[in-house]
Amino acid sequence: MLARLKRLARLRAQPDPGISALASVHAPLIAATDIAGLAAQASLLAALPVREVHDHHAGDWASRWLGRGLDFEESRLYSPGDDIRDMDWRTTARTGRAHLKIYREERQPIMHLVVDRSATMRFGTRRRLKVAQAARVAAVLAFATAGHNGVIGATLWDAQDETLPARHGRLAALGLIEQAAAPCPPLSDPSPTDPLHHADRLAALDASLPRGARLVLISDFAWLADAHEMQLARLAARFDVWAIQIVDAAERALPAMGPACFHDMASGQQVWLDTAQTAVRGAIRTAFDRHLATQAARLARAGVRHLQVDGEADDLAALLIHG
Structure with a gap:
């Protein structure tokens, strides 16, 4: 009787597989x-925030943008409308032409992270979802920025977009990470990708961020189209824009699974493929390589730095340092 009770206790202690799967979806x-x-990986990114930035917070980092600061940078010819309090009288007397002193402002680094949590990001075949890898990248960058007294803000692209205001310190980084890593179950009825929707999102970033901020877009860029190039170029002219593209291994090389039905979460279309055929897998791989090359070309034409990160990668610091 005692042995039977022990067996029943062990059975009840084992979680039901269906319940475990449901719990993991909402974890x-x-x-x-x-x-x-x-956080330990972030400590390796010592050189990351050294890139020159500019925002509306005074700090310890030199901005690449010239303005009314403390450190003399250069003299230039006076233009109508310039503040005469900045006149460089010595240079003016020496050259006989009116010159103005230009100072370099000291600014505090600001980083704004965009984490894509859309339908195409809720996919993964090796270790984690693409959206989980995006959250991990955001965590490393947030910790690195906080470690250098930077200002951190974020926008989460989701069914309802959410913007997190820019704040200082490690607590701000932890709050951002908590939001970026919130449960992300599959969408039951994902809507097709709308280029105009992402155009509005890019325009909102352009309107809300201070000039010279570092803007990091973390996404698979399944939404990226020719129509977005001009807006990305406008962003790159005002900000230091970095596109970090998350790619899953199955997207690069489709495994042999036999006949299977695939659902395109971007367009809503469904198609049956016989993945057992080498020619089919080869055609899919060629098409995806062409797709990646097209996206990379769009980002390059817009002047946006681009880095690809595999969804199964663990050493993010090494990738980000060399990216």
Whole structure:
């Protein structure tokens, strides 16, 4: 009798597979035990925030934008409308032409992260979803910025977009990570990608961010179209824009699974493919390589730095340093 009760206790202690799967769907994208490891990776990015930035917060970093600051940068010819309090009288007397002193402002680094949580990002075949990898990249960048006294803000692209205001410090980084790593279950009825919707999103970033900020777009860029190039170029002219593209292994090389039905979460279309055929897998791989090359060309024409990150990659610091 005692042995039977022990067996029943063991059975009840084992979680039901269906319940476990449901719980994992509603679990955070980053486990609490992994956050410390991501913070350790961020400490390796010592050179990351050194790139010159500019925003409306005074700080310890030199801006690449000239303005009314403390450190003399150069003299230039006076133009009508310039403030005469900045006149460089010595140069004016020496050259006989009116010159103005230009100073370099000291600014505090600001980084704004965009984390794409749309339908195409809720996919993954090796270790984690693409959206989970996006959250991990955001965590490393947030910790690195906070470690250098930077200002961190974010926008989460989701069914309802959410913007997190720019704040200082490690607590701001942790708050951002908590939002970026919120549970991300599959969408039951994903709407097709609308280029105009993403155009509005890019326009909102252009209107809301201070000039010279670092803008990091973390996405698979399944939405990227020719219509977005001009807006991305406008963003790149005002900000330091970095596109980090998350790619899953199955997108690069489709596994042999036999006949299978595929649902395009961007367009809503469904198609049956016999993945057992080498020619079919080869055609899919060629098409995806062409797709990646087209996206990379669009970003390059817009003047946006571009880095591809595999969804299964663990050492994000090494990728981000060399990206």
